[in-house]
Amino acid sequence: MARQGILVDRPYERLTGEQVQLIHQSSMDILRDPGLISFNKEAVEVLDGHGAVIESVAGDHRSWKVSLPEQVVVEALKSAPRTVKLGARNPDNTVVMHGDEPKVYLITGSETNIWLDVDFPTYVHKSDPAREIKVPEFKPRRGTVEDLCQSARVCEHLEMVDGFIRNVNIQDRDITEQNKDVNKYFASLNNNTKHFMSGLTSLDQLDNVVRMAELIAGGEKALEDNPIISFITCLVKSPLQLVQDTTDTFIAVCRRGLPVAVSSSPQAGTTAPIKEAGIMAQINAEVLAGITLGQLVKPGTPVLYGSVPVRARMDTLNDSYGAIETSQYNIDCVQMARFYGIPNYSTSGVCDSKIPGQQSSVERLFSDIVVAMAGPQYLHCAFGLLDCNSVFCLLQAVLDDAHFRMIEFLLRQPRIDQAEMEVVLKQIRTVAATPQKLYINYIRPVLRSGELSGIYPFEGSGEADQVFELAHERMQELLAMPVEHIDRETTARIFEEVPGILPRLNVYEREN
């Protein structure tokens, strides 16, 4: 058993075949000239050994100019798997992605510093004090490991969520650079049985994190068969630079053979050209460079074509996730990844707005709908994220889940075939012959079949818009639902063998 995903029968595409070719060819040109600047020596050595042209940068012993001939990239791409399996603590939550199949899996997204609490204080009409209303108010605070546990817990129960990316940066006083990784992995894995992906804070912790995953999966071999964790590494800094430390991490992860998303996030206007042709040629070059390096380190490493392109806001030069172009670039990247047959890690549901509200709904729906329609395999879809992915709000995540259910329904293919048509023609002829001419009696057989979409799930009973209140009730329900923790024995072994996990995360000790 594995998760179903949403098959997009006819993916939405913006690029013609010629445009795809042109972008591909331009990326190849870019990788040759100007090529990359690598701040990572090991990467330079690996690439050097496979035909790249290396040149040291004048007056700097920490960086090299790397020119990648097309042939090197093309060869490396051949060994990148077309099918990537992401395992899960609960094997029913396994995700299997094929690079040429536009089937969408929805994964939570990004690491945020801020956790947004919601409250519904009472307000009184100023000139008619008898009229009271509840108004949603949002309060930001720094995320903690307990928040991450709660988020993992709710995402376990959100049906549309196919996999979990740690979405809260844990900033407790007792979290250090050294123990952050083990705690974020443990908090997530212990409260969620879906696939777990994260970046690594400290390369030192890779062994500990992998050990933890092995203990949970049931050993080294079991983890290989059921990779319950994967990594995301932004080894490329736009434009076209291989970063020293994340490239170290990337190389180390590739050597382990665990799945890894090679992500690049250029910003059109600042770190990439403002024109679509430019950012597309560049991001494609950047991602291909990363994939090439990974395949040269260890051929067959399961990689995701990780694209997080974004446009700059003109009034701040910050990321504008709400810009329509941001969605367009993502859609283009889905098409490029499919061209290479490599599963695509794409981004949607992002917004500029700071709190849940009209603006956030409008901005995120635009990108959720159209990017999903493009058919990326791994849709990093910003469940609950706000303010350019710097804030996480559980209430928003509950809303996003409901909206993705609508998208799933939207993307279902019509059931129109000869057999179905014969049935309905009979109905039409029968009803046409009655005086009342109503089809109501034919509804019941499909009423509970799942064939019909429901009403908007947070529709209130009165005139007012009660969406936030009802979603909040749903959120409380989800928080109250139990999750399947890692068993007592495994937990004990993890605490024994993996140093640095906060004792308060041990649910069995807490019970006593």
Add this chain to the structure above:
Amino acid sequence: MARQGILVDRPYERLTGEQVQLIHQSSMDILRDPGLISFNKEAVEVLDGHGAVIESVAGDHRSWKVSLPEQVVVEALKSAPRTVKLGARNPDNTVVMHGDEPKVYLITGSETNIWLDVDFPTYVHKSDPAREIKVPEFKPRRGTVEDLCQSARVCEHLEMVDGFIRNVNIQDRDITEQNKDVNKYFASLNNNTKHFMSGLTSLDQLDNVVRMAELIAGGEKALEDNPIISFITCLVKSPLQLVQDTTDTFIAVCRRGLPVAVSSSPQAGTTAPIKEAGIMAQINAEVLAGITLGQLVKPGTPVLYGSVPVRARMDTLNDSYGAIETSQYNIDCVQMARFYGIPNYSTSGVCDSKIPGQQSSVERLFSDIVVAMAGPQYLHCAFGLLDCNSVFCLLQAVLDDAHFRMIEFLLRQPRIDQAEMEVVLKQIRTVAATPQKLYINYIRPVLRSGELSGIYPFEGSGEADQVFELAHERMQELLAMPVEHIDRETTARIFEEVPGILPRLNVYEREN
């Protein structure tokens, strides 16, 4: 000059070619058996004269059973124009639609009884009275002719609106069945220079309405060349019944040669089968029956394939415009109309929710985005409509306009070609050679070119969601903008020659 529309380069389609064929063939089967029930004698006579098989209904002298052989429909469809021109008081607002070209024009929609006023009363935090907020509150009341004038006025200035359908049912005390038509046409035409479409309340008033249009257009011939008005007639009552009075109106309008939308609005579950195959075969049969009748009455009558399918809500059996299926049926109808090459009148932006808010935004965006992507020519897009199109709110119309601008941007095709790519590759190489590696200097040449999308137009300056307040400010601005009224002389002639227009609608008299 004419309006531009939004060209949808690659329309979103749900049906395969085989499914389109199957629906077509099933509609033909339906029109033969069970055929239609006609409550209109003239229609029966027209169809009888062209090969339909007529049978009187036992014990009823007011209705007939009409079996339409495929050949009759196919022949009639041949004379339906593939190109339909909708004129406008201001010729720059002309809309020219080609049935085989997926170019979308956005038209306001439907007639509502209720006008929703918005107000922003102050509320005070119950336990911290120093904290005050403004909360949007919506108050319904019956629509008046003055409301219709205001709506026409604002829609004149909403840039995305390509044409105006009277969206407020005028219910003033001095409006009667007899004077309703002339007043709604005059109120609309006098405050809006775009194309105007409406249904007719009373067939008696057709002469008066056409006379008014002739006076404005500059004579009978001028109106023919520049049809500033058109009609919508729901001559078919689902399932498969030709209604007596609207069919009379339809036949009369066809004889005039003015453009007319042949509209059918079955509800899946009650007046159409609950299954998609069923409602599609039926609505297509119903619309084709109407188009056939129109072409037999007067070959070459400019008609629109008018589809307003909707799914029933299971808890009320009312229309559920918010149901995902409602959008899906509309998308299918766009494809069917394109199959016949006849411009399509389709519906989007509809919702179940009663007031502007989270739910209305989510529901309408789903349908706005995906139905627009399907590429209907005449998108009856529910600007400002709520509560299953029974309520009109000007504030919502302003929001819808902004969201359609986003959709327009979304549907723009990428500018990625050899020339563009050469320019950006040069930029990439130049920037790669600088220490700062920033592309910012390339932004300015495109900053004011319209090439970049803007930020969300109602983004506030603080943390809060100020969308409604800012949209309300915009709405006030639009209301304050002048409109080009019909000139004094023509107004005088209209009041002279067309009886029943309320004196208070004469802006020149009012001035005195």
Add this chain to the structure above:
Amino acid sequence: MSKDTIAAIKENVIQGRKTQEDVGIDDTLAGTPGVMELMEQALEDNISPQSIITEGLTAGMEVVGEKFSSKEYFIPDMLASAEAVGAAMDVLKPVLEKAKVETKGRFAIATVKGDIHDIGKNIVAILLKGAGYEVHDLGIDVPAEKIVEFVREEKPGYLGLSALLTTTMTEMGVVIGALKESSLRNSVKVLIGGAAVSDEFAREIGADAYCADAFSAVRALDSYQKAS
């Protein structure tokens, strides 16, 4: 045995199974007798019509109503149950008349002149019949005179008027006016409904009640019943 039959009637009302061919909510009863077959059985067994109605049909409809309120049931479920009950009442009618048992009341319903929309009207008719009222459906596009004539001759206690269109809702006022002129206004409670009308409009034209949906019609009639 008789207890079992009544319980089965109630259960089949809840499941909305008029005949043995109906599926109901789930497959558990597939192929077993539906309300109609059970009615035959019950009458053969000489179970009292009163028991059938109160312990079987009405008791079943009460459960249906609760399930609808709690959103477990949708309208199609409700209608299926109401149709089953309506059909059962048709079977009982001669028996009840013989025993001189009165029905809950007589209800006439029409879509007014100029209006041809009848979904709402039909649903109200089905539900009221299922609730035990004697329902007379006068059809669509019915002129005022025809309605007045029916009220004069058949003396229904309740009259429902329906209009979807804003252009035809005024006709409802015409009907009420005609009833007044014929001195029949006080003999009948007039309820109006339909997309175009409102509570305010009902007051304006002097109707007795505005029904926002089909259920408010049932509730309204039941409240008049209790009051009388």
Add this chain to the structure above:
Amino acid sequence: MSKDTIAAIKENVIQGRKTQEDVGIDDTLAGTPGVMELMEQALEDNISPQSIITEGLTAGMEVVGEKFSSKEYFIPDMLASAEAVGAAMDVLKPVLEKAKVETKGRFAIATVKGDIHDIGKNIVAILLKGAGYEVHDLGIDVPAEKIVEFVREEKPGYLGLSALLTTTMTEMGVVIGALKESSLRNSVKVLIGGAAVSDEFAREIGADAYCADAFSAVRALDSYQKAS
């Protein structure tokens, strides 16, 4: 003549035209001399550096600031103007030094150790240079000791620290600690900025100010200027 040149400098600062090849906001000035060409002209004409700065460069930047506040200008416009002014100040530097005119102050900026993000840092550098400060960009991934060394030797009045990542923001506290240890903390105002940090965090680590965006850096320095 001199008045015209100064006015033209001001106008070209407003349009963000560093050289005659730049386009500016609109096409009206296309092909005419930009700020750099006009500077040459001005110095040839012996216009006083003070006048060039106050009536030309600074006056132009003030207009740019206003247009930015009113949302007529975007950041790229602002940066283009600031770059033009920065280049002009480079030209004036030897002249000013000769005349012993002091600059507004010396500002050092660095992205802290472990962090390689520099967009924000670069924008701040451009804007402050355009605002008349002497800017020293120490680069990215700069270790604390290197920053301390620079403060000790070059004695900047202001130090900007930037970090995008939550994992590197703690390094800012390390820098401030190192300055304290070297008894240099009071010789320099420390401003911090970047996506990860906040006002609260600034207080926590004992920085002098948190800058939410590039402009707050300019405002902060200008306010220290006034206070001093």
